[in-house]
Amino acid sequence: MLPGATADREDAAYVVVGAPLDVSTSFQPGTRFGPDRVRQFARTFEDYDHRTDESFSALGVHDAGDVHAWDDTAEYLDYLRGTVTDVVWDDAVPLLVGGEHTVSVAGVRAVEPDVFVALDAHLDLREEYDGNPLSHSTVTRHALDTAEEAYVVGARSGSEAEWERAREADVTVVEPDEVGSWSPSFDGEVYLSVDVDAADPAFAPGTGTPEPGGLSSRAMRRLVRDIAPAASAFDIVEVNDRDDGQAAVLGAKLLREFVFAHADSA
Structure with missing residues (x-):
C-alpha cells in the first residue's frame, strides 16, 4: 500500500491504481516493477506538507x-479503462501508477479530458513502433483520439514524422529550455501524465528510454504543482x-505533490 493511502474505497477522494504493464518497452524493461517501487520509495516521506499545511493521510487517498x-x-x-472508469464514476480522482506509458491510453479513455498534458522526453506521436500500434x-x-489538444512538456526526442505532426495546431511542444518561462494555462479538463523520463537521467536513471538534456526534479515538481489544479486525473509511468x-x-x-496541490485548490 502507498504510505498514507489509508482512506476506505467508498470514502476516497483519490484512488491509486497500479498498472504494471511491461510489454512494449524498447530498451530497458522493468516497468512491471514500477508500482511496487513507487510505493516502496514513498516510505521515506513525512506525512505532513508544510506548504499546504496538510497531511497526506488526511486527504482521502x-x-x-x-x-x-x-x-x-x-x-x-480495455480492462484497465473499466477500472479507472469506476473511480471516475465514484467522483474520485484516479492516480494511475505504471507500468509503461501505454497505460495512459486507458486512463485517457476513461476520463475523456479536453486536454492531455504529458511531461515526457519523447513526443510519442508515432503511428506504430516496430509494427506495434x-x-x-x-x-x-x-x-x-479523445482529447482535443495535447501538450508535451520536456520533449527532446522524436522521429522526423513526429516533429512534423507536432507542428499541427492540436499539439504544443514545450522543450526543456522553454520550461522555466512557460506558464501552464488550459481550456477544459486536463489529464496530467508524467513519464519519469522527462527528467534528466541524472535525476531518474531507472527508466526504459533515458534521454539526456532533461528536466530537473525541481522543475518537474513545479510543473506538477502548477498543473494539478486544472487536472482531473494523474499518472506516473515508466519507472523501472x-x-x-x-x-x-x-x-x-x-504523485504526492499532485495530491497536495490538487486538494489545496479544491
Missing part, C-alpha cells in the same frame, strides 16, 4: 492495488528497477 497485466495489450487496456511510443497520438530508487522516489514525490 485509497490504494486499490494493481490491475494484474497480461500480454494482450489491447485487452488489458499500441506502444509506449504512440501514447500522445492515441490521447488525441534499473537504478537504486532514484526514479521511483521522484515518481512517488510527484
